[in-house]
Amino acid sequence: MRYEGTIYRPPGEWRSYLLQVTVGCSHNTCTFCNMYKDKRFHIRPMDEILEDIRMARRYYGDVRRVFLCDGDAIVMKTEDLLTILKALHDAFPSLERVTTYAGPLSTLSKTPQELEALRRAGLARAYLGVETGSDALLAAIHKGVDARQMLRAGEMLRQAGMDLWVMVLIGLAGRGEPSRRHAEDTAALINRMKPRHLSALTYTSVPDTPMYEDILAGRFVPVTPAEALEETRVLLEKLTVEPLHFTSDHPSNYVTLKGGLPEDRSALLGQIDAALRGERPVRSERSRVL
Ligand code: SF4
Numbered sequence: 214m215r216y217e218g219t220i221y222r223p224p225g226e227w228r229s230y231l232l233q234v235t236v237g238c239s240h241n242t243c244t245f246c247n248m249y250k251d252k253r254f255h256i257r258p259m260d261e262i263l264e265d266i267r268m269a270r271r272y273y274g275d276v277r278r279v280f281l282c283d284g285d286a287i288v289m290k291t292e293d294l295l296t297i298l299k300a301l302h303d304a305f306p307s308l309e310r311v312t313t314y315a316g317p318l319s320t321l322s323k324t325p326q327e328l329e330a331l332r333r334a335g336l337a338r339a340y341l342g343v344e345t346g347s348d349a350l351l352a353a354i355h356k357g358v359d360a361r362q363m364l365r366a367g368e369m370l371r372q373a374g375m376d377l378w379v380m381v382l383i384g385l386a387g388r389g390e391p392s393r394r395h396a397e398d399t400a401a402l403i404n405r406m407k408p409r410h411l412s413a414l415t416y417t418s419v420p421d422t423p424m425y426e427d428i429l430a431g432r433f434v435p436v437t438p439a440e441a442l443e444e445t446r447v448l449l450e451k452l453t454v455e456p457l458h459f460t461s462d463h464p465s466n467y468v469t470l471k472g473g474l475p476e477d478r479s480a481l482l483g484q485i486d487a488a489l490r491g492e493r494p495v496r497s498e499r500s501r502v503l
């Protein structure tokens with residue numbers, strides 16, 4: 214109930230009670246992201262977190278969904294997370310699921326047994342920012358892991374029984390051939406990771422980030438709307454994991470796409486082609502936000 218700084222959550226968590234267990238992002242170096250740049254990362258004291266849960270119970274009554282903020286609750290000690298999950302289930306008898314962003318490095322620091330214990334205690338879904346399947350791009354954006362480590366983190370979350378939701382970033386490689394390679398490498402990684410959900414966001418320049426400075430200096434040239442759609446097209450064509458809930462309906466995306474793979478692949482590709490022909494509206498640059 215008490216929050217420090219701006220709070221972010223995945224779009225699908227709009228009905229969730231947002232419980233801030235950490236402040237900021239434990240990694241906080243990705244070159245495209247300024248979400249938590251104004252926050253010094255720390256883990257909130259346990260007594261404050263438990264007090265927030267009691268306040269939420271009094272204010273909201275029983276809730277069914279909880280999202281643990283901020284950037285990466287998995288970084289907390291497993292025993293502390295288990296304490297929080299138990300307190301949530303005690304406070305909210307109708308609680309169906311608790312979800313969180315999961316940083317790849319934090320995930321890799323856990324054992325499979327710890328992740329399984331968290332899943333059994335109610336941590337039902339993890340959102341993993343994969344961004345790209347390209348080793349070179351992961352290094353360039355300072356993600357902190359390579360593609361092999363990202364794959365392992367995703368596999369660990371999935372094998373622990375969590376509902377794995379990954380995010381990738383269209384346009385991250387810039388224009389030309391790197392754009393296509395980024396889409397192909399990303400699809401290849403996702404096909405091995407086998408998440409249940411994938412959200413394809415589109416890179417949008419954000420002031421006060423290294424990538425923004427690169428754009429101003431001419432070192433990075435963002436894709437055009439048509440190139441972003443072509444890249445999304447390649448990604449959709451190359452994704453073979455099924456079933457996959459595919460969304461590209463974030464305010465950063467030029468065109469809203471949503472469907473299940475493989476059954477909706479042709480329709481989604483048709484929607485992209487319609488937008489490329491100018492038969493579907495494309496979101497204006499001014500109204501896009503990451
Ligand atoms: S993209 Fe995610 S991991 Fe990277 S700095 Fe932003 S919040 Fe942290």
